[in-house]
Amino acid sequence: MKFPLYLDNHSTTPMDPRVLETMLPYFVEKFGNAASRNHAFGWEAEEAVEQARKQIARLIHADSKEIVFTSGATESDNLAIKGVMEMYREKGDHIITCLTEHRAVLDTAKALEAKKGIKVTYLPVDKTGRVNPDDVRNAITEKTILISIMMANNEIGTINPVKEIGKIAKEKGILFHCDATQGVGKIPVDVQEMGIDLMAFTAHKIYGPKGVGALYVRKKAPRVRIAPLIDGGGHERGMRSGTLPVPLIVGFGKACELCEQEMPTESVRLAALRDRLQAGILKSLDEVYLNGHPTQRLPHNLNLSFAYVEGESLLMGVKEIALSSGSACTSATLEPSYVLRALGVGSDLAHSSIRFGLGRFNSEEEIDYTITRIIQIVNKLREMSPLYEMAKEGIDLKTVQWAAH
Numbered sequence: 001m002k003f004p005l006y007l008d009n010h011s012t013t014p015m016d017p018r019v020l021e022t023m024l025p026y027f028v029e030k031f032g033n034a035a036s037r038n039h040a041f042g043w044e045a046e047e048a049v050e051q052a053r054k055q056i057a058r059l060i061h062a063d064s065k066e067i068v069f070t071s072g073a074t075e076s077d078n079l080a081i082k083g084v085m086e087m088y089r090e091k092g093d094h095i096i097t098c099l100t101e102h103r104a105v106l107d108t109a110k111a112l113e114a115k116k117g118i119k120v121t122y123l124p125v126d127k128t129g130r131v132n133p134d135d136v137r138n139a140i141t142e143k144t145i146l147i148s149i150m151m152a153n154n155e156i157g158t159i160n161p162v163k164e165i166g167k168i169a170k171e172k173g174i175l176f177h178c179d180a181t182q183g184v185g186k187i188p189v190d191v192q193e194m195g196i197d198l199m200a201f202t203a204h205k206i207y208g209p210k211g212v213g214a215l216y217v218r219k220k221a222p223r224v225r226i227a228p229l230i231d232g233g234g235h236e237r238g239m240r241s242g243t244l245p246v247p248l249i250v251g252f253g254k255a256c257e258l259c260e261q262e263m264p265t266e267s268v269r270l271a272a273l274r275d276r277l278q279a280g281i282l283k284s285l286d287e288v289y290l291n292g293h294p295t296q297r298l299p300h301n302l303n304l305s306f307a308y309v310e311g312e313s314l315l316m317g318v319k320e321i322a323l324s325s326g327s328a329c330t331s332a333t334l335e336p337s338y339v340l341r342a343l344g345v346g347s348d349l350a351h352s353s354i355r356f357g358l359g360r361f362n363s364e365e366e367i368d369y370t371i372t373r374i375i376q377i378v379n380k381l382r383e384m385s386p387l388y389e390m391a392k393e394g395i396d397l398k399t400v401q402w403a404a405h
C-alpha cells in the first residue's frame with residue numbers, strides 16, 4: 001500500500017495514466033489551435049477535438065454537436081442556468097431547484113435572485129436525500145422556465161429520480177437542467193431516456209484532467225438556446241468563446257471512453273468494496289448511521305455518522321487516509337453540512353459524519369486497512385467521551401440537567 005490512501009474521489013479523482021498518455025502529444029508536437037482553418041496544425045487539433053467530442057457524447061447518448069466545452073462543471077452549471085434565464089426571460093422568471101444541490105447551482109440561483117429578480121423554489125428532499133417528483137410538479141407555475149435538479153449528490157451519493165423529473169418537464173414544456181457531475185462515468189446516463197435538456201459534467205471527477213468540463217445542450221425536441229457567459233471568437237457555436245484547450249479535451253474524451261468500457265465491471269467492483277467497508281465498520285461499532293439512500297446511491301459512495309465522535313477529530317486521527325467530513329470549515333465556525341441538514345440529520349450527527357469516496361485505484365487491502373483504522377480511532381475517541389460513557393450506562397442524555405459554569 002502507498003500512503004496516504006486516497007478515499008476522497010468525490011472531490012477529485014487521480015488522472016488515469018492512460019488518459020495522460022493520450023494527452024501528451026497535444027502539448028508540444030500537436031500544438032495547433034483547433035480554430036485555425038488554414039493549415040495542417042489546425043486541422044490536426046480540430047480532428048482531435050471532434051474525436052473527443054464523439055467519445056464524450058457517446059457516454060451520455062448524445063450527439064457530438066450537443067457538447068459545449070467549458071472549464072468545468074461550475075462553469076457548465078452557470079452557463080446552463082444563467083444562459084437559459086437570459087434567453088427565456090420574456091417567457092418567465094421562475095426556476096425550481098433543490099436544497100441539496102452543489103454550490104455551483106445554489107450560488108448561481110442565489111445570484112440570480114439577488115441581482116436579476118429571479119424567483120427560485122428550493123425543493124426539500126426526503127430523509128434519504130431524494131427529491132419527490134410530485135413536489136417538482138406542484139412547484140411549477142406559469143412563469144417557470146427551468147428545472148435544475150442534480151443526478152447524484154456529491155456528499156451522500158443519493159441518486160435522484162431524474163427520469164421521472166424529465167418526464168414532468170417534458171409534459172409541461174419546461175427545460176430540465178441536470179448537474180450530473182457525480183453520475184456521469186459512474187452510472188449509466190442517457191440524456192434521451194432521462195429527458196434531460198442541459199447537463200453539466202467535468203473531466204476531473206472521472207479520472208481525466210482538471211480544468212475542462214462540458215455542457216450538454218439539446219439540439220432537437222426541443223432545440224435549446226442559451227445566451228453565452230463569455231463573448232469572443234464565437235467558438236462552440238457562439239455559446240462559449242475562447243481557444244479550446246486541446247490536450248485537456250483529448251484527455252476528457254479518453255476518460256469518457258474508459259468509463260464507457262469499464263463501468264460495468266468497475267461499478268460492480270466498487271460497490272462490493274464499498275459494501276465491504278460499510279459491513280466491516282457496522283459489524284464492530286454501534287451507533288453508526290448511514291446518511292443517504294440504502295440502495296439508490298452511487299456505487300462508490302459511503303457516508304456515515306459516528307455518534308459521540310467529532311468528524312474533524314476522526315480525520316485528525318487517521319491522517320494517513322484522505323477522507324472528508326460533513327463539517328465545512330469556514331473562517332470562524334465549523335458549520336455542519338447543509339446537505340445533511342436538508343435530510344433532517346441533527347447537528348450532532350452531522351458533525352459526526354465522514355464521507356468515503358472510493359475510486360478506480362483503490363484495492364481491497366486499502367479498504368481492509370481503512371476498516372481497522374476507523375474502528376480503532378472511533379473506539380479511542382469514544383473512550384475519551386463522557387457522553388458516550390453516560391449513554392452506555394443507560395442515562396438518557398436528553399433528560400440530563402447540565403450545570404451552568
Ligand SMILES: *Cc1c(COP(=O)(O)O)cnc(C)c1O
Nearest residue numbers: 072073074102104154181182202
Ligand atoms: C465537483 C462538482 C462540481 C464542480 O465541478 P468543477 O469541474 O470542479 O467545477 C459541480 N457539481 C457537482 C455535483 C460536483 O460534484
